[in-house]
Amino acid sequence: MRSILSIALVSIGALVLPPAIAAQVQTASDTVRLPGVSQPVEIRRDTWGISHIYAQNERDLFFAQGFNAARDRLFQFEMWRRRATGTMAELIGPRALDHDIGARLLRFRGSLRDELSHYHPRGVEIVTAFVAGINAYIELTEANPDLLPLEFRILGTKPERWTPAIVISRHNGLFRNASREISMAKIVHSLGPAGAADLLDFQPETPVLTPDSTIDLALLTEAILRYYSASRSTISFDPADVLPAFRNNVGKDSTTTCRPPARCPARASPFELAERASAIGSNNWVVAGERTFGQYPMMANDPHRVLRVPSLRYWVHLVGPGWNVIGGGEPALPGVSIGHNEFGAWGLTIFETDQEDLYVYDTNPQNPRQYRYGGRWVDMEIERERIGVRDAPSVEVELRYTRHGPVLHHDSLRHKAYALRAAWLELGGAPYLASLRIDQATSWEEFRAACDYFRTPSENMVWADRAGNIGWHATGITPLRRGWDGMLPVPGDGRYEWDGFLRILDLPHLTNPPEGWIATANANNLPRGYRPIVGYEWSTPFRISRISEVLASGRRLTLMDMQQLQQDELTIAARVLVPLLAPLDLSAGAVRDAAHRLLDWDFVLDSDAPAAAIYAFWEARIIQNLWRRLVPDRARDAVRVGDLSLRRVVEWVTVPDGRFGPSPTIARDELLISSLQEAVTELTDLLGSDQARWRYGRLKHVYYEHALAPAVRPEIRDRLNVGPLPRGGYRYTVNNTSGDLNQSSGATFRIIIDTGNWDLAVGTNAPGQSGDPASPHYRDLFVSWATGRYFPILFSRKKVESATEQITILRGSEQ
Numbered sequence: 168m169r170s171i172l173s174i175a176l177v178s179i180g181a182l183v184l185p186p187a188i189a190a191q192v193q194t195a196s197d198t199v200r201l202p203g204v205s206q207p208v209e210i211r212r213d214t215w216g217i218s219h220i221y222a223q224n225e226r227d228l229f230f231a232q233g234f235n236a237a238r239d240r241l242f243q244f245e246m247w248r249r250r251a252t253g254t255m256a257e258l259i260g261p262r263a264l265d266h267d268i269g270a271r272l273l274r275f276r277g278s279l280r281d282e283l284s285h286y287h288p289r290g291v292e293i294v295t296a297f298v299a300g301i302n303a304y305i306e307l308t309e310a311n312p313d314l315l316p317l318e319f320r321i322l323g324t325k326p327e328r329w330t331p332a333i334v335i336s337r338h339n340g341l342f343r344n345a346s347r348e349i350s351m352a353k354i355v356h357s358l359g360p361a362g363a364a365d366l367l368d369f370q371p372e373t374p375v376l377t378p379d380s381t382i383d384l385a386l387l388t389e390a391i392l393r394y395y396s397a398s399r400s401t402i403s404f405d406p407a408d409v410l411p412a413f414r415n416n417v418g419k420d421s422t423t424t425c426r427p428p429a430r431c432p433a434r435a436s437p438f439e440l441a442e443r444a445s446a447i448g449s450n451n452w453v454v455a456g457e458r459t460f461g462q463y464p465m466m467a468n469d470p471h472r473v474l475r476v477p478s479l480r481y482w483v484h485l486v487g488p489g490w491n492v493i494g495g496g497e498p499a500l501p502g503v504s505i506g507h508n509e510f511g512a513w514g515l516t517i518f519e520t521d522q523e524d525l526y527v528y529d530t531n532p533q534n535p536r537q538y539r540y541g542g543r544w545v546d547m548e549i550e551r552e553r554i555g556v557r558d559a560p561s562v563e564v565e566l567r568y569t570r571h572g573p574v575l576h577h578d579s580l581r582h583k584a585y586a587l588r589a590a591w592l593e594l595g596g597a598p599y600l601a602s603l604r605i606d607q608a609t610s611w612e613e614f615r616a617a618c619d620y621f622r623t624p625s626e627n628m629v630w631a632d633r634a635g636n637i638g639w640h641a642t643g644i645t646p647l648r649r650g651w652d653g654m655l656p657v658p659g660d661g662r663y664e665w666d667g668f669l670r671i672l673d674l675p676h677l678t679n680p681p682e683g684w685i686a687t688a689n690a691n692n693l694p695r696g697y698r699p700i701v702g703y704e705w706s707t708p709f710r711i712s713r714i715s716e717v718l719a720s721g722r723r724l725t726l727m728d729m730q731q732l733q734q735d736e737l738t739i740a741a742r743v744l745v746p747l748l749a750p751l752d753l754s755a756g757a758v759r760d761a762a763h764r765l766l767d768w769d770f771v772l773d774s775d776a777p778a779a780a781i782y783a784f785w786e787a788r789i790i791q792n793l794w795r796r797l798v799p800d801r802a803r804d805a806v807r808v809g810d811l812s813l814r815r816v817v818e819w820v821t822v823p824d825g826r827f828g829p830s831p832t833i834a835r836d837e838l839l840i841s842s843l844q845e846a847v848t849e850l851t852d853l854l855g856s857d858q859a860r861w862r863y864g865r866l867k868h869v870y871y872e873h874a875l876a877p878a879v880r881p882e883i884r885d886r887l888n889v890g891p892l893p894r895g896g897y898r899y900t901v902n903n904t905s906g907d908l909n910q911s912s913g914a915t916f917r918i919i920i921d922t923g924n925w926d927l928a929v930g931t932n933a934p935g936q937s938g939d940p941a942s943p944h945y946r947d948l949f950v951s952w953a954t955g956r957y958f959p960i961l962f963s964r965k966k967v968e969s970a971t972e973q974i975t976i977l978r979g980s981e982q
Contacts (some may be wrong), residue, residue: 196974201303203230208977210235213970215958216936216944219484219493225289226296228487229501231977233300236481236498240938241308242318243477244301245326246402246874247499251336253554258324259408260557267554269398272566272573273587275335277594282335285595285620287603294331297501301329316939317886321413321875322404335597338398339497341624342591345395345523347704348656349387350805351376355655356384357802366797368812369703370691374652381658382527391525391576391585401473404878413879448706449516449914450733450901452686452714453629453637455679456923460725463923464631467729468505468514469914471903476871476889477938477945480505480916482930484962485606492606493962495916495932496599504602505918507928507962510609511632512920516687518674519702520625520643522590526571526659530582538569538584541661547574547584571659586659590644590668595622611636611678618642619671625701627687633922639685641674641692645701654703669699684718686711688901707814709739709899726927729919734955735901741770741782743817744789748843751836758840760858761785761847774864774895780854783863783897784846787906790816792842797826809906813899864893869910869953871934889934889946892953902955915952918960926966929957 206223208231213219218235222228237244249255253270255263275282283290305326308314312325319325354363360376378384389396406414449470456462472479481498485491494506505514528538537544548568555561567574571588578584590596604617605628614630618640621628625643630636646653647666657663675694677685689706717732718724745765753759761781768778793816794808820839823831827838854861873887894910896902905912915933933952937944951958961967 194971194974196976198976198978199307200978200980201234201307202980203299203303204977204979206979210975210977211967211971212973212975213961213967214972215482215948215970217482217484217493217960218936219961219967219971220486222485222487225487225489226292227977228485228490229293229296230300230303232483232485232501233297234304234977235300235975236483237301237304239936239942239944240477240481240498241304241326242316243938244329244499245319245324247336247339248327248329248333250338250398250402251333253552255402256562257555257557258322259402259404261559263402264554264556264562265394265397266400266402268564268566269394269396270338271552271554271564272394272575273337273398273589273592275332275337275592275596276568279332279335282594282597283331286597286600290600290603291331293501293603294334298329298331298334305329317883317941318875321409321879321883323410334500335600337591337596337598337623339499340591340596340598341517342522342589343519343702344521344653344704345525345587345589346392348523348525348654349389349392350807350810351654352378352382352384352387352656353805354802354810356387357805358799362802366806366815367704367810368707368815370705371693371695371700372703374654374700374703376654378655379658379663381660382656386578386581386583387656393576395575395587402874404875406878409875409878413883415877415879415881415884448689448710448903450686450688450710450714450903451514451516451627451629452684452718453631453639454718454724455637455683456635458683458718458724459921460723461921461923463633463921464635464637465724465726465729465919465921466507466512466514466629466631467733467917467919468516468629469733469903469917470505470515471912471914473912474869474871474910474915474933476873476887476934478915478932478934478936480932482916482932482936482960484967489607493928493960494918495930496602500599500602502600502603502606504599505916506606507920507922507925508606508608509925510634511611511614511630511636512922513605513608513614513628513630514918515626515628517689518625518627518641518643518687519689519691519705520645521653521702522623522625522644522646524571524588524646524648524653524663524665525575525656526569526586526588526663527656528569528584528586528659530577530584532582535577535579535582535584536567539660540570545570569659584659585656588646588665590646591623593622593644593668595620596644598623610634611638614638615640615672615676621671627689627692629685629687631920631922636679637685638676638678639687640676642671643674643701644671645669645674645699647699652700652703669701674701682719686714686718688714707812707899709813710901710903712739713737713901726919726921726929730929730955730957732901733914733917733919736772736896737770738772738782738897738900739770740786740813740817740899741765741768743821744786744839745770745782747820747836747839751840753840757847757851757856757858758844761843764858772863772867772895772897772900774867774893775862776895777858777861777863779863779895780850780861780866781843781846781858783867784850785843786813788842788845789820789838792838792845793819796838862893863895866908867894867897867904867910868892868908869894869904871949886940889949890953892950894953917957919957920960925962926959928960928962930960931957 253267451468484493494503496504531537601621608614621642622644688711690711691705823835827834870890896904898906917931934946934949
């Protein structure tokens with residue numbers, strides 16, 4: 168049996184238990200003595216794996232948070248540390264060199280003390296205590312290696328110590344738009360500025376897409392972003408990375424990354440072709456008390472991120488002098504980024520601010536470490552680092568910096584250099600850490616003051632409090648560009664400089680609107696005429712439209728209404744596209760039967776619905792066929808299928824114009840029919856000819872694959888991976904399940920809060936709170952999450968005690 172330090176001794180069969188039943192569970196307890204704990208700390212783990220931490224002083228509180236999070240997510244912590252410090256090559260060899268170079272190149276280079284103090288007046292003390300707690304647990308594993316999760320034994324490695332510099336790493340941020348500048352340059356080079364503007368979906372207006380006359384768009388390729396992209400890439404493991412006893416000797420390709428009940432579709436599926444990064448989004452809303460059944464404001468949030476095992480998000484409850492906050496955040500960060508305290512509740516979604524620019528320089532042919540700026544040659548700053556490499560000699564690298572930022576690429580043949588200016592490399596740019604200030608807000612005014620420190624990611628922050636207020640505030644460090652839009656790379660010669668940053672408190676915000684609700688879903692929500700325009704590419708408005716029509720229904724909303732809306736799988740696009748089939752002359756057979764099923768359908772992408780499968784494949788084929796029609800051959804390497812916005816596709820198909828040829832309506836109708844024929848053919852191949860037996864969830868599914876899965880033997884892989892289970896929805900439904908058939912992104916963490924009674928809060932997480940495959944909390948929340956069920960987020964001491972399954976007491980060595 169594993170130690171009480173790493174797993175709960177009592178497991179619960181049911182996932183969602185009423186407190187009366189949970190109270191009957193026998194509670195296990197243990198005491199751990201640790202240097203650095205000044206007064207006893209109590210950690211109560213509840214039935215659903217959430218730890219409620221009660222401390223008598225602030226330092227012990229955050230020490231215990233770090234200790235407990237490391238106890239639950241130690242391998243995740245070690246991967247975070249290696250990504251932040253650029254030391255992955257020490258573990259997996261030369262193929263991680265690009266990652267390590269990028270991580271070191273893009274790290275924060277300013278004052279650590281000033282940086283930590285930005286996030287909270289006592290940020291130095293809080294982060295130092297948090298790191299000390301992490302290291303205290305690592306020290307326990309050194310004394311007792313049996314505490315190490317399976318992954319460390321598979322790799323034959325051990326965790327290493329943390330520092331505060333790891334906590335403020337930027338490697339985990341959601342930043343934009345350097346990579347988009349390269350892809351935009353390729354699109355403009357292929358189609359011209361007018362052609363790009365006509366094809367793409369810019370909001371609230373079209374930016375200037377004419378490049379500076381000194382920029383050669385043909386030179387702008389993905390090679391420029393080699394280290395930038397590698398630093399953000401997902402780390403995967405090969406069989407050679409693991410010890411022989413665990414190794415998959417058949418080969419990496421023997422693993423299956425897609426295991427729905429039916430066989431996996433071919434990679435040529437339009438689903439894979441149509442997926443785009445902007446499909447990853449989030450939803451949040453707040454509803455005023457006069458619009459709720461309980462007459463207190465409510466807050467709901469479901470942030471969407473890439474699905475991983477373990478989950479990106481981690482629930483925790485922190486109680487101590489000046490702190491009583493519960494919610495979720497990234498486990499390697501102190502505090503809570505989404506949740507509530509005793510006064511109010513808050514949530515976040517990405518606010519699409521452009522925080523990056525690529526600069527292009529001429530370099531000195533006689534000295535490549537000099538670049539031209541302001542009419543003269545300027546020396547780059549040079550730093551040299553040595554990177555350890557597994558089973559190979561260490562490598563010395565030269566990191567170069569201009570006045571704008573790190574040099575990502577140097578073209579010695581053409582004497583060009585490319586550097587990144589990133590707002591997130593400014594002081595205060597560590598993602599989510601400013602939540603520490605928000606965690607202690609007692610009013611809308613204090614919440615808004617705390618938002619002034621929230622620089623990255625740029626977010627739509629919503630607030631609801633017991634005093635009856637609801638509000639929205641956009642946050643983020645926003646560069647001011649005078650006379651240029653930031654959509655294309657620009658010369659670094661001094662003509663394109665940022666004129667400082669927009670004051671966060673001057674970003675759009677709203678308090679207690681007459682409608683009685685506020686919602687955001689990554690769509691363009693800039694007030695009409697607002698300047699400056701902070702970004703031009705936003706999520707398509709289908710999710711926000713569906714949320715708005717439900718919240719504007721006029722009836723009083725309940726907690727169950729909030730759950731149903733978070734799980735909503737109605738596709739608004741189908742309500743526009745499907746009726747176009749009604750007047751068409753379809754020959755008898757499978758295609759006509761499919762059209763009739765669509766016309767009789769309720770537009771809900773339910774996992775059990777045949778029509779949902781038909782529609783999803785039909786829509787994907789419409790987009791792909793429009794891409795073939797509208798994008799010339801010369802531009803198809805630059806313009807991806809996923810660059811076509813569904814909003815624009817719906818407009819083009821609903822009101823066809825000359826882009827369809829001399830007979831637009833006829834050509835449109837032919838496209839709709841041929842796309843449906845292709846969808847039916849593909850579904851028949853996948854699910855058989857009997858349409859009545861087609862089920863969307865036999866294809867649309869979720870399967871969590873552990874990073875080590877491709878490298879290990881099948882029986883070990885099954886211990887690491889989670890799933891599959893059928894799913895509904897897709898990337899444009901409120902229940903965002905991404906555009907590919909194996910759900911790769913979406914909301915695992917969800918929270919709904921009734922400010923009238925904090926104990927009525929509910930949430931989800933998947934697959935579980937723990938990252939240790941041996942823990943009962945590794946996958947215990949997966950089925951409930953996949954089937955749309957929630958568990959209670961208990962807040963009062965009495966409720967927490969009623970559902971406690973394990974108690975850990977931390978004491979100092981001398982106590």
